[in-house]
Amino acid sequence: MFKQGRVPRIDGITLHPSMPCNLRCVYCYTVDRREKGVTVRFEQWKDIIRQAQECGARWVLLAGPGEPFMDERTVSYIDYIHSLRMKPMVFTNGTFLTEAMIEYLIDRKAHVLVKLHSLNQAEYNTLAGSSHTGIWEEYVYVWRGREHRVSIPRWLKVFLHRLSAFEPAERKKYLSVESVITRYNMQSLVPLARFIRAHRLGYLFETVITRSDKQPSGMALSAEEYRAIYGRLREYLGIGFAVQQFRRCKIRQNPVVWEDGTVGSCLVEKGTLGKIQEHSLRDLWRKQGGLKPGAFLQKRINKFRHCPGREYSRRCGMP
Numbered sequence: 119m120f121k122q123g124r125v126p127r128i129d130g131i132t133l134h135p136s137m138p139c140n141l142r143c144v145y146c147y148t149v150d151r152r153e154k155g156v157t158v159r160f161e162q163w164k165d166i167i168r169q170a171q172e173c174g175a176r177w178v179l180l181a182g183p184g185e186p187f188m189d190e191r192t193v194s195y196i197d198y199i200h201s202l203r204m205k206p207m208v209f210t211n212g213t214f215l216t217e218a219m220i221e222y223l224i225d226r227k228a229h230v231l232v233k234l235h236s237l238n239q240a241e242y243n244t245l246a247g248s249s250h251t252g253i254w255e256e257y258v259y260v261w262r263g264r265e266h267r268v269s270i271p272r273w274l275k276v277f278l279h280r281l282s283a284f285e286p287a288e289r290k291k292y293l294s295v296e297s298v299i300t301r302y303n304m305q306s307l308v309p310l311a312r313f314i315r316a317h318r319l320g321y322l323f324e325t326v327i328t329r330s331d332k333q334p335s336g337m338a339l340s341a342e343e344y345r346a347i348y349g350r351l352r353e354y355l356g357i358g359f360a361v362q363q364f365r366r367c368k369i370r371q372n373p374v375v376w377e378d379g380t381v382g383s384c385l386v387e388k389g390t391l392g393k394i395q396e397h398s399l400r401d402l403w404r405k406q407g408g409l410k411p412g413a414f415l416q417k418r419i420n421k422f423r424h425c426p427g428r429e430y431s432r433r434c435g436m437p
């Protein structure tokens with residue numbers, strides 16, 4: 119794909135420096151990774167961030183494999199990313215977001231993608247595999263002249279209150295709601311999309327990756343069900359939402375570094391480029407064009423199945 123020797127520039131990089139997690143999401147694809155030890159050290163992660171900047175990265179996504187805010191080093195990474203004038207982005211289950219942390223994240227112009235599969239705590243807890251998902255409270259909002267009464271985590275209420283100080287169009291720069299589409303929460307996605315639209319938040323709906331045998335089968339929807347759900351979500355989220363653009367996915371187009379230093383390009387590519395402990399990011403990324411779609415791609419039942427839907431990330435704050 120790329121001429122030998124030529125290093126394609128990168129937009130950003132996805133890192134996995136944080137191991138522990140307080141939840142046990144039934145669909146989680148990083149469970150196996152979290153059982154291993156991290157081999158990349160704190161200073162090495164910072165070095166990778168610096169190398170990414172030299173290769174042209176404008177954003178750095180902290181994506182696990184556990185919960186970033188259970189890891190006290192996450193704020194150091196965010197500070198460092200911010201100091202290099204790149205955009206920090208974090209996937210989080212939200213349970214550690216305090217008012218002070220939200221303030222800190224806004225100050226660092228970080229983009230937070232928070233997990234919210236449902237506006238119903240019982241359903242959320244089923245997917246989270248835990249009943250320790252914090253305090254949920256009643257919340258009332260108005261959408262197109264109608265009052266909607268829902269239940270949301272308290273930290274989200276605090277975040278929304280803080281964002282109300284911004285112009286509506288600015289809010290999605292700071293906060294996106296991320297939701298994995300499974301059989302358990304498919305009925306909840308439309309109320310969730312309405313909530314997202316009413317608050318002008320970013321969003322990321324991901325098709326569930328059923329990669330590991332440990333994950334319960336039957337969580338993914340059938341092709342017809344996916345199409346029906348996408349049709350309904352599109353009513354709230356706009357026409358671009360239903361367009362599958364796998365080849366333009368931002369995560370896939372850029373390097374992903376796993377907790378053990380393995381560098382790849384997303385989860386759906388076969389093989390890896392090598393270890394960051396042994397080669398520079400620039401040298402590893404030079405080989406990026408040689409990656410082949412993974413076996414996992416063969417498992418798809420339709421075009422929505424194989425990709426976590428991250429092609430929509432451009433709508434949720436990625437520069």
Ligand SMILES: C[S@@+](CC[C@H](N)C(=O)[O-])C[C@H]1O[C@@H](n2cnc3c(N)ncnc32)[C@H](O)[C@@H]1O
Nearest residue numbers: 145146147148181182184185209210211326327
């Ligand atoms: C592994 S989590 C780590 C960060 C954080 N703990 C969280 O849940 O946001 C990173 C992202 O992967 C998503 N994810 C986990 N398992 C998945 C699966 N089987 N299919 C699609 N997305 C998945 C999560 O919802 C989250 O958005």
Ligand code: SF4
Nearest residue numbers: 139141143146184211
């Ligand atoms: S919160 Fe994130 S890392 Fe933890 S189990 Fe759920 S998806 Fe996996």
